[in-house]
Amino acid sequence: xxxxxxxxxxxxxxxxxxxxxxxxxxxxxxxxxxxxxxxxxxxxxxxxxxxxxxxxxxxxxxxxxxxxxxxxxxxxxxxxxxxxxxxxxxxxxxxxxxxxxxxxxxxxxxxxxxxxxxxxxxxxxxxxxxxxxxxxxxxxxxxxxxxxxxxxxxxxxxxxxxxxx
Ligand code: PNS
Numbered sequence: 001x002x003x004x005x006x007x008x009x010x011x012x013x014x015x016x017x018x019x020x021x022x023x024x025x026x027x028x029x030x031x032x033x034x035x036x037x038x039x040x041x042x043x044x045x046x047x048x049x050x051x052x053x054x055x056x057x058x059x060x061x062x063x064x065x066x067x068x069x070x071x072x073x074x075x076x077x078x079x080x081x082x083x084x085x086x087x088x089x090x091x092x093x094x095x096x097x098x099x100x101x102x103x104x105x106x107x108x109x110x111x112x113x114x115x116x117x118x119x120x121x122x123x124x125x126x127x128x129x130x131x132x133x134x135x136x137x138x139x140x141x142x143x144x145x146x147x148x149x150x151x152x153x154x155x156x157x158x159x160x161x162x163x164x165x
Contacts, residue, residue: 003031006086006117009075012037012052013045014151016133018125020059022090025119027063034082035060037070046134046158059148076111084114091118092126 008026012019012035026033037052047055049070056068071078079087087107089100104116120126128146137143137155144152 005032005084006030008088018121018128021121035068
């Protein structure tokens with residue numbers, strides 16, 4: 001039977017428990033799952049792409065069919081390079097739908113053979129986003145339970161490093 005390889009792309013700045021939940025779900029239904037961190041031009045990312053990749057590697061090591069990497073440029077070109085058949089995206093709320101639909105249809109136009117598969121994270125993560133995690137953290141709110149412990153530690157290390165400078 002044909003093996004299905006999927007790409008789970010994103011910014012992951014930082015990876016959240018919602019992302020990890022999706023990686024776990026994806027690893028169960030795809031033969032191979034490649035988590036791909038985008039080199040985007042966000043002006044002030046909290047973590048470098050290499051740091052995000054490392055956190056994802058460490059937190060998803062237990063899933064044997066998951067690999068973490070990064071990519072530049074168009075997602076469909078990366079999908080082709082990886083010889084994957086599908087793109088995995090998480091959809092949390094109706095508000096995600098419009099943006100995700102636009103992306104999925106644009107990607108289909110660019111690469112008709114690539115399917116986008118949407119999965120829902122566990123409902124306790126349906127409000128969770130990297131942007132909100134950063135906002136809560138910046139304002140000294142608790143992010144425990146929203147991100148893996150390792151990510152929380154790296155976030156603390158970053159800000160204490162900044163204070164030292
Ligand atoms: O985690 P994010 O920021 O919602 O992920 C967005 C991502 C990385 C999936 C999207 O920005 C992307 O695929 N960018 C690569 C450039 C591209 O292919 N753009 C056209 C797709 S519509």
